[in-house]
Amino acid sequence: MRTSKLLLTVAHRLAILAYIVVALFPLFWLLKVSVTPNDLLYSEGVRMWPSRATFEHYEFVIAHSAFPTFFKNSLIVAGSTAIAVTILASLAGYALSRFNFRAKYWIVALMLITQMFPLVMLVAPIFKMLSPLGLTNSLTGLVIVYTAFNVPFATFLMQSFFDGIPKDLEEAAMIDGATQFVAFRQIILPLTLPGIAATLGFVFTAAWSELLFALMLISGNDAATFPVGLLTFVSKFSVDFGQMMAAGILALIPACLFFLLIQRYLVQGLTAGAVKG
Amino acid sequence: MASIDIHGIRKSFGTFPVLHGVDLTIRDGEFIVLVGPSGCGKSTLLRMIAGLEDVTAGEIRIDGKRVNDLAPKDRDIAMVFQSYALYPHMSVADNMSYSLRLRRSTKEKIASAVGNAASKLGLDPLLERRPRALSGGQRQRVAMGRAIVRQPKAFLFDEPLSNLDARLREQMRAEIKKLHGDLRATSIYVTHDQIEAMTLADRIVAMHAGVVQQVGTPLDLYDRPANLFVAGFIGSPGMNFFEGRYVASGEGAELQLANGATLPLGKRLGIESGSVATLGIRPEHVVIADGGALEAKVDLIEPTGFGIIMHVTIHDIPMKIFTLDRAMLNPGPNVRVDLPRDKLHLFGTEGTRVD
Ligand SMILES: Nc1ncnc2c1ncn2[C@@H]1O[C@H](COP(=O)(O)OP(=O)(O)OP(=O)(O)O)[C@@H](O)[C@H]1O
Ligand SMILES: [Mg+2]
Numbered sequence: 001m002r003t004s005k006l007l008l009t010v011a012h013r014l015a016i017l018a019y020i021v022v023a024l025f026p027l028f029w030l031l032k033v034s035v036t037p038n039d040l041l042y043s044e045g046v047r048m049w050p051s052r053a054t055f056e057h058y059e060f061v062i063a064h065s066a067f068p069t070f071f072k073n074s075l076i077v078a079g080s081t082a083i084a085v086t087i088l089a090s091l092a093g094y095a096l097s098r099f100n101f102r103a104k105y106w107i108v109a110l111m112l113i114t115q116m117f118p119l120v121m122l123v124a125p126i127f128k129m130l131s132p133l134g135l136t137n138s139l140t141g142l143v144i145v146y147t148a149f150n151v152p153f154a155t156f157l158m159q160s161f162f163d164g165i166p167k168d169l170e171e172a173a174m175i176d177g178a179t180q181f182v183a184f185r186q187i188i189l190p191l192t193l194p195g196i197a198a199t200l201g202f203v204f205t206a207a208w209s210e211l212l213f214a215l216m217l218i219s220g221n222d223a224a225t226f227p228v229g230l231l232t233f234v235s236k237f238s239v240d241f242g243q244m245m246a247a248g249i250l251a252l253i254p255a256c257l258f259f260l261l262i263q264r265y266l267v268q269g270l271t272a273g274a275v276k277g
Numbered sequence: 278m279a280s281i282d283i284h285g286i287r288k289s290f291g292t293f294p295v296l297h298g299v300d301l302t303i304r305d306g307e308f309i310v311l312v313g314p315s316g317c318g319k320s321t322l323l324r325m326i327a328g329l330e331d332v333t334a335g336e337i338r339i340d341g342k343r344v345n346d347l348a349p350k351d352r353d354i355a356m357v358f359q360s361y362a363l364y365p366h367m368s369v370a371d372n373m374s375y376s377l378r379l380r381r382s383t384k385e386k387i388a389s390a391v392g393n394a395a396s397k398l399g400l401d402p403l404l405e406r407r408p409r410a411l412s413g414g415q416r417q418r419v420a421m422g423r424a425i426v427r428q429p430k431a432f433l434f435d436e437p438l439s440n441l442d443a444r445l446r447e448q449m450r451a452e453i454k455k456l457h458g459d460l461r462a463t464s465i466y467v468t469h470d471q472i473e474a475m476t477l478a479d480r481i482v483a484m485h486a487g488v489v490q491q492v493g494t495p496l497d498l499y500d501r502p503a504n505l506f507v508a509g510f511i512g513s514p515g516m517n518f519f520e521g522r523y524v525a526s527g528e529g530a531e532l533q534l535a536n537g538a539t540l541p542l543g544k545r546l547g548i549e550s551g552s553v554a555t556l557g558i559r560p561e562h563v564v565i566a567d568g569g570a571l572e573a574k575v576d577l578i579e580p581t582g583f584g585i586i587m588h589v590t591i592h593d594i595p596m597k598i599f600t601l602d603r604a605m606l607n608p609g610p611n612v613r614v615d616l617p618r619d620k621l622h623l624f625g626t627e628g629t630r631v632d
Pocket of ligand 1: 290293295313314315316317318319320321322469
């Protein structure tokens with residue numbers, strides 16, 4: 001009995017370990033290449049770690065390339081998109097979760113339909129729409145497009161979080177003397193923080209790594225985001241792997257920081273104790 | 278404190294009717310208990326009074342003022358939910374003071390109101406805790422505390438004790454009664470629990486399928502149920518029923534059962550001879566006596582500690598007897614019983630009381 005339990009635990013841990021190794025191996029490779037000096041990149045064959053490590057790629061990327069601009073642009077675009085989407089999706093998700101209104105069915109259907117088209121199909125019409133408005137080659141244009149594309153899914157996500165919060169709580173607040181909006185802001189929203197964190201994180205990473213629209217709507221380095229910027233390391237004749245990987249590692253940092261910041265909310269079951277479970 | 282007038286209230290969800298015209302007048306300070314089987318519309322009625330559900334038709338007045346179109350916050354009533362619905366991200370003190378903070382009461386006023394409510398309910402040591410760190414009974418108290426910190430026009434309770442264990446329920450029941458004695462607040466209390474209804478109510482409102490069946494004091498409903506539904510619903514174990522044909526004979530009358538046997542009724546009733554009628558008697562009113570007029574076959578004995586519930590068959594009809602006589606723990610295969618005439622309830626063809 002004891003041993004079989006122990007065995008199960010060990011097997012469980014091993015399975016998780018195997019998964020983590022597989023999932024993180026590409027990241028490790030990214031790191032490894034980013035610290036490999038150019039002269040060793042092809043000469044050493046396949047090794048787990050180069051015989052000599054260097055930070056020269058990082059130095060170059062930070063000091064001599066346009067990468068800091070890309071990075072700043074990405075931060076602005078992804079941050080603004082995440083905030084805009086989360087605000088819109090919270091309000092829309094709450095409405096879908098709590099109210100019955102006439103066009104509800106059709107609004108949901110429309111939102112689902114927007115998720116069905118391959119993005120490639122929409123690039124040309126969107127370019128056509130944005131260019132007379134002066135929104136091509138601009139960060140604002142990107143934020144608008146990303147927001148539009150992320151709101152439907154984020155709305156469904158937020159709706160499911162609101163659905164998880166008992167309606168009794170708002171009703172109690174309304175009887176206590178709150179309006180529906182005050183009940184939403186003071187009672188429901190604080191309890192949805194895990195959902196808001198998840199939505200923020202999801203949208204931030206999606207916008208952070210989006211390539212297609214960034215490539216199509218932006219030309220030139222000034223408004224380029226970092227996924228586009230990575231491509232500048234690919235020249236006609238060669239790919240600067242070391243610098244590209246170093247840039248990749250640097251690009252991971254904000255996403256990691258972001259999740260570190262919100263993970264407290266992601267794992268916290270704030271509603272515990274609200275109603276008898 | 279206030280009176281509540283409910284006039285011709287109807288409610289439909291979509292096309293599905295739930296309440297079919299409810300009339301009820303609740304006096305200032307009265308404790309009303311709503312009882313009825315699951316799904317009969319008790320919660321719906323309560324929520325309409327609170328303003329959480331729209332009124333399909335009819336009128337609700339609180340203190341003489343029509344409130345049909347008032348938002349819950351403007352009705353000035355308090356409600357205790359079955360789920361307690363405590364705000365999980367607020368401490369007990371903040372939970373209780375939320376309504377006062379929304380009304381922008383002064384700090385001193387809030388502190389004294391919360392302090393008063395907390396000491397009434399024994400919550401003083403818990404004020405800084407979050408709801409999740411409380412036991413079920415403590416959460417229930419906080420929910421009560423949240424209702425009593427302000428002086429609302431009325432208290433609404435929707436099965437507030439149904440999540441507690443039996444012992445705690447008994448204790449809270451007594452506390453609610455005491456609290457009502459202190460505050461004298463108009464209260465409407467929904468419950469499934471017979472004992473809660475009988476012990477707490479000034480008047481009980483028995484509902485069935487969206488229609489009020491009877492309104493009266495607990496003893497009214499127990500002694501003179503207005504129809505078969507109330508007769509069967511109030512009392513535990515439930516009333517025994519004999520269905521048959523009413524036959525007037527000479528000075529008296531009798532009930533002819535399906536198997537041809539007759540039960541004497543003692544007096545004549547205002548219904549037509551030959552019509553279908555139902556006779557009811559409570560298990561605790563059946564008398565076991567050696568010289569009894571009826572023979573009952575004993576099927577099962579259930580000792581409850583306090584008394585004994587006997588399952589018997591009389592004239593092929595199963596019924597229950599409640600007795601305090603310990604000798605009945607080991608009765609023979611048959612006992613003789615009497616149905617005292619002054620304890621009989623008689624219901625006519627439509628199921629309404631006829632005696
Ligand atoms: N939002 C709703 N939409 C549709 N039907 C509803 C809704 N709320 C309640 N009902 C229906 O109305 C009827 C009465 O419900 P209600 O909750 O008032 O019953 P109840 O007497 O409180 O029952 P219980 O004792 O089980 O709490 C039920 O048949 C229920 O299915
Ligand atoms: Mg109910």
